[in-house]
Amino acid sequence: MSISGAPQAGKVTISDLAHRLGISKASVSYALNGQSGVSEATRARVLALAGELGWYPSSSARALSHSRTDSVGIVLFRDPEQIGAEPFYMSILAGIEGVLGAHDMNLLLRMVDPGAVPDERMRDLAVYERWAGEGRVDGVILFDHVRDDPRPPLLDRFRMPYVRLGAGPDVLPSVRNSNVTVSQAVDAATVVEALRERGHRHIAVVSGPAGLVHEEQKTEHLSSHAASLGMTVVKCRSDYTADDGGTATIAVMAGLVPGSPEFPTAIVYGNDLMAVGGLQALKRLNLSVPGHVSVISWDDSILCRLSSPGLSALSRSVSEFGKNAAQLLLELIAGHEPRNIQARPGVLQARESLGRNLL
Amino acid sequence: MSISGAPQAGKVTISDLAHRLGISKASVSYALNGQSGVSEATRARVLALAGELGWYPSSSARALSHSRTDSVGIVLFRDPEQIGAEPFYMSILAGIEGVLGAHDMNLLLRMVDPGAVPDERMRDLAVYERWAGEGRVDGVILFDHVRDDPRPPLLDRFRMPYVRLGAGPDVLPSVRNSNVTVSQAVDAATVVEALRERGHRHIAVVSGPAGLVHEEQKTEHLSSHAASLGMTVVKCRSDYTADDGGTATIAVMAGLVPGSPEFPTAIVYGNDLMAVGGLQALKRLNLSVPGHVSVISWDDSILCRLSSPGLSALSRSVSEFGKNAAQLLLELIAGHEPRNIQARPGVLQARESLGRNLL
Structure with a gap:
């Protein structure tokens, strides 16, 4: 050249x-x-x-003759401003891109703001329908699964290959569908047991948005595993943002006296952003971390290492999730059998925010 | 439906x-x-x-008959792992997507790892050449401009419309090329004057990678404006990562005694990640922020608000840069005249890390 x-x-x-x-x-x-x-x-x-x-060869001419677009699609159904602040998405896209780029495949990216769609129930479906109808992509990767998710039936109808990233371990592969499954039960047990062995008996859980299957499973498993070990749990729903994570923290902790029976000695957050917002809220409440309260978050993005005190987290190889999903989708597009990959369980990364309960 | x-x-x-x-x-x-x-x-x-x-209508058939792909391309020429940690990219993509999505245009995204290309001088050119040759995209947005950048001549040769995002104010629009320009001189003056009025007379600058035009201009303007106000500057080159930002900070500050003439009372960082790494390094050096050293970074991503102490920053509307670039590219694709948009100057967002020099 x-x-x-x-x-x-x-x-x-x-x-x-x-x-x-x-x-x-x-x-x-x-x-x-x-x-x-x-x-x-x-x-x-x-x-x-x-x-x-x-x-x-013109890609249009090739697509007409081979019915292949050499493109893979991803729709992020979330407020673009929030996406810009969430390290999870960029890490996972980087993992996906690493595999796609090596196979000279293109990534078609779309962000759909839930607040801006004409009909909430139809969410981002118009994009998938359009991509399928126009023959834009050879397959798609789905995030953020919801109950009775309308995307898989739509994609099945269009015979469009898809990979669910972060599905529960009970989800089976089907025609033109593979999955990267994540066991929330195993990850929740890791977190609860780390807290228990440090002496915590009463904990709080600040979780992400209602309706997300993985987030609901995470909260359920945190609660049930804690209960099975004789620990008690208070729960508060938040929305994955740092600001609301702080507000939820104040809702849970304000007015409680350290040492009293209802005082949670540890807070578990559903993502890193809420945990960082939580650290700031605890400071405003004059509660020291980990002196009064221990904090553990989920994912272990760069925010955890850079925050002060350092945030302990259930560390997950997010970019590896992306690599696995891209690999599975390329297999499906090439006509291989659908299959699942079980993601490696998270590992507890202990930093300053995790202390022994000495109350 | x-x-x-x-x-x-x-x-x-x-x-x-x-x-x-x-x-x-x-x-x-x-x-x-x-x-x-x-x-x-x-x-x-x-x-x-x-x-x-x-x-x-099949997109392939439409593309053949209309010579339009309804897609816009972006190549990020950087280690994907680093991209995953850098809030700048996700914010700017969110801004771009907001405009593209509203016009039913697709974004084709590619990440090329500089460490993995066969020939360093050819960098990511093969992707543009392929996109142009295959008729994949109607235009592209370019980031991270370098001296004698080989991308514009390549795109000119392919008659591919492009928008440079973050070009210097001296860059003029040309055939099929519009630009979002940023004045590093104005932004540098804002930062230097904020430090001067707080009593700082000797400052350090930790800058991003060599070869990036905007980063070189930023450092030059910081130095020359400081000199014009009778301030002195020490400079250290880093690479936009938190880890190396910390190392550069230690290289600049280690062994210096607060109060001595060569001790910089403020450090300016070329991006937020290096500044957060710098805060951690200063802690290890037992230098308090802002007691001994003030810190200002560039961009004001969510990292600044969430760090402790809160990071002061030259706050730039990164997602607005993205919106402007997408708007200009859609205009070019529609056949309108090329033009430049001058980005709004940054605004100093003062937080705890910025103090008065009382030494």
């Missing part, structure tokens, strides 16, 4: 090649498509010139 | 419509393309059924 060569008038066409070589367009086309009807010597000349001038 | 209707065999084709209506494929095609050769009554029946079944 030469970028400093003679300027060319945009894209190189089959006509250009034919004109330069002094042969017919049909001959060029035969040569490029590996068809008979042209001598091997001519074929070699055509291919050499095509390579030199940077000729590529 | 009905997602619970009778299952359909994938995509609806013109043949399907013709079969259901009992008319020829040619008639359906005439009706859908607004051509004559079909009665108005038949046209109405065809359009009604097409709407009901969710027929869309």
